[in-house]
Each structure stands twice: as structure tokens, then as C-alpha cells.
Amino acid sequence: MDIARKKKFSQALTAAFPHTLPVLAGFLVLGIAYGMLMLEKGYGPQWSVLMSAVAFCGSMQFVAITLLTTAFHPLEALILSLLVNARHLFYGLSMLEKYKGFGKAKAFLIYTLCDETFSIVSSVTPPEGVEAKYFYLSISLLDYLYWVFGTLLGGLLGELMPFDMKGLDFALTALFVVLFLEQIKKKGNWILGLIGVACAMLSRVIFGAENMVLPALAIILIALLAGRKKLCS
Amino acid sequence: MQLTPVQIILTILAVALGAIATRLTPFVLFPDGKRPPEVVTYLGNVLPPVMMGLLVVYCLKSVPILSYPHGLPELISIAFIVVLHLWRKNVLLSIGCGTALYMFLVQAVFVS
Numbered sequence: 073m074d075i076a077r078k079k080k081f082s083q084a085l086t087a088a089f090p091h092t093l094p095v096l097a098g099f100l101v102l103g104i105a106y107g108m109l110m111l112e113k114g115y116g117p118q119w120s121v122l123m124s125a126v127a128f129c130g131s132m133q134f135v136a137i138t139l140l141t142t143a144f145h146p147l148e149a150l151i152l153s154l155l156v157n158a159r160h161l162f163y164g165l166s167m168l169e170k171y172k173g174f175g176k177a178k179a180f181l182i183y184t185l186c187d188e189t190f191s192i193v194s195s196v197t198p199p200e201g202v203e204a205k206y207f208y209l210s211i212s213l214l215d216y217l218y219w220v221f222g223t224l225l226g227g228l229l230g231e232l233m234p235f236d237m238k239g240l241d242f243a244l245t246a247l248f249v250v251l252f253l254e255q256i257k258k259k260g261n262w263i264l265g266l267i268g269v270a271c272a273m274l275s276r277v278i279f280g281a282e283n284m285v286l287p288a289l290a291i292i293l294i295a296l297l298a299g300r301k302k303l304c305s
Numbered sequence: 306m307q308l309t310p311v312q313i314i315l316t317i318l319a320v321a322l323g324a325i326a327t328r329l330t331p332f333v334l335f336p337d338g339k340r341p342p343e344v345v346t347y348l349g350n351v352l353p354p355v356m357m358g359l360l361v362v363y364c365l366k367s368v369p370i371l372s373y374p375h376g377l378p379e380l381i382s383i384a385f386i387v388v389l390h391l392w393r394k395n396v397l398l399s400i401g402c403g404t405a406l407y408m409f410l411v412q413a414v415f416v417s
Binding site for chain 1: 307308312313314315316317318319320321322323324325326327328329330331332335337341344345346347348349350351352353354355356357358359360361362363364365366367378379382383386387390391396397399400401403404407408410411412
């Protein structure tokens with residue numbers, strides 16, 4: 073990397089870092105929890121870190137613990153992963169415009185697109201003087217590293233955590249609540265936020281906590297397509 | 306551990322493949338040079354606030370409402386975050402204080 077690009081990147085990292093702090097807190101805790109859980113099931117840090125680094129899909133990784141502790145079913149793992157991760161399809165649609173023309177960097181941005189990165193990137197605009205590509209790359213990279221590092225910590229330290237972290241993972245809920253508020257304050261967006269909450273709650277009530285995501289996505293899609301004429305304006 | 310190392314690696318790859326497929330599909334269907342259909346552009350525009358609403362509910366999906374503490378720590382913390390955020394409009398302050406309040410509530414107040 074030449075010096076000019078290095079400077080641009082470090083500038084973007086500095087600008088992006090504060091936005092990722094809630095993710096740092098949340099991912100460290102959840103990553104540690106994941107590493108510890110894997111260890112408990114007989115999978116040391118070499119396996120938990122490999123899973124986090126290669127698959128990088130928080131909630132599905134927790135689901136996959138069950139897969140790893142029963143029989144070998146790679147096809148079931150693939151199908152489950154497609155279902156649990158289906159929400160990424162919606163994130164991608166929202167990022168088509170933002171990630172346009174980013175060349176090679178786009179591959180990494182797509183590979184690491186997760187709930188938290190999507191939330192930040194769709195709510196925050198890069199500050200003046202900071203190149204968008206490097207800004208988005210920084211957010212993706214930091215979030216990715218937090219998750220992998222948290223997993224490593226959990227796998228290495230096991231039960232030896234120095235302080236009571238109970239409740240610290242609420243940082244992610246808090247992040248989503250705040251970014252939800254940021255999103256709906258834009259003109260005409262409150263009704264969209266309401267649609268998301270209502271569809272998700274409906275799905276939660278009908279289909280239960282474990283199976284709510286896919287039906288929720290379907291209901292959301294129907295609602296958005298049915299209301300297109302009204303919501304467009 | 307019941308699986309062999311090769312089986313573990315294959316399982317990890319299967320999980321990864323599922324995740325990559327869901328992430329990559331929109332970008333493959335609608336590459337940079339091609340103009341996506343209007344309905345896709347529409348969805349891309351309206352989805353962020355909708356998905357944030359979904360994510361908030363998703364985070365709370367397993368909170369017990371009928372048994373102690375009846376979702377009170379979550380309710381109180383979220384109400385606090387909303388008020389603080391509308392007042393100070395500082396993202397990190399709202400998240401930091403909201404999380405601290407929640408930790409205090411689950412560790413010291415609503416102890417089961």
C-alpha cells in the first residue's frame with residue numbers, strides 16, 4: 073500500500089472507530105460467550121476462531137454448535153445457514169447503491185456484511201474529507217476483528233473472565249434502538265419503522281422466538297410491496 | 306467432540322457458504338453496471354428503517370414477559386435510552402448509559 077492510501081485509510085479508521093464502539097462491547101461479550109460455549113462442547117479456540125473468521129455469522133454460529141455436537145450433516149448446516157442468514161438479502165439490497173464502484177474492496181464489504189455493520193453504514197454518512205470506501209471498509213474491518221478477537225478470548229480464557237459481564241451484550245440492543253430512532257426521525261420514515269416493529273412482533277407471537285425471522289421477512293416484503301404507492305411518496 | 310477434524314471443517318464451510326450466498330446474491334443479481342429494477346431500488350431505500358425495527362424486536366425475542374422480571378429491565382432501559390437520545394441526541398452517550406443502566410438492573414436490582 074502506498075503512503076497516500078495508507079494515510080487515507082488511517083484517517084478513515086479514526087473516523088469510523090467511535091461509531092463501532094457499541095459493536096466492540098457487544099461483540100466482545102457475545103464472542104467471548106461463543107468461544108466459551110464451544111470450549112464447553114469440546115471445541116477449543118482453534119475451532120471457534122476458525123468458525124468466526126470463516127463463517128462470521130453470529131446467531132447462526134450459535135445454532136451451528138448444535139450441529140457440531142450431533143451427527144455430521146453438512147447439507148443441513150448449509151440449509152439452516154441459508155435460512156438463518158436470509159436477512160442479509162435485505163441488507164444487500166440496501167447497500168447496492170452505497171457499495172457501488174468500490175472494486176476489490178467490495179468483496180470484503182460483502183463478505184463481512186452483518187446486522188451491526190448494516191445498521192451503522194445505513195445510518196451514518198462518512199465525515200467530510202474521509203473517503204467513503206475507506207470509511208465503510210474500516211467499519212466492516214473493525215466489526216469483523218471484534219468478533220474474531222472476542223471468540224479467541226472466550227476460547228482461551230474460558231470461565232476465567234475477570235468481571236461480571238452480565239448484561240453487557242445489551243449494548244447491541246441499545247445500538248439497534250438508537251439507530252432505529254436515528255432512522256425514523258428522517259421525514260416519512262416513522263411509518264417504515266413501525267412496519268418493521270409490527271411485522272416482527274406479529275411473527276414473534278405467531279411463530280415463536282426460534283422461528284420468527286423468515287416469516288417476519290416475508291410479512292415485511294408483502295407489506296412493503298402492497299404499500300409501495302403510499303410509502304414511495 | 307464427536308466429529309472428525311475433516312467433518313468439522315466441512316461443517317464450518319457449509320455454514321460459511323450459506324452466509325456468503327445470502328450476502329452475495331443481491332450484488333450478483335444487480336451488478337454495478339446494470340440498473341436494478343425500480344422495485345429493487347425502492348426496497349433498498351425503504352428497508353433500513355424497517356430492518357432496524359425488526360432487529361430491535363429480534364434482540365428482545367427471548368425476553369420472558371410472563372415470568373419474573375417480566376421484561377422490566379429491558380423496558381426500563383429502552384425507555385431510558387429513548388428519552389436520553391431524544392434529549393441529548395448523542396449516539397454513544399445513549400448506548401453507553403443505557404447499557405450501564407441495564408447491567409445495573411440485571412446485576413443488582415432484578416436478581417433472580
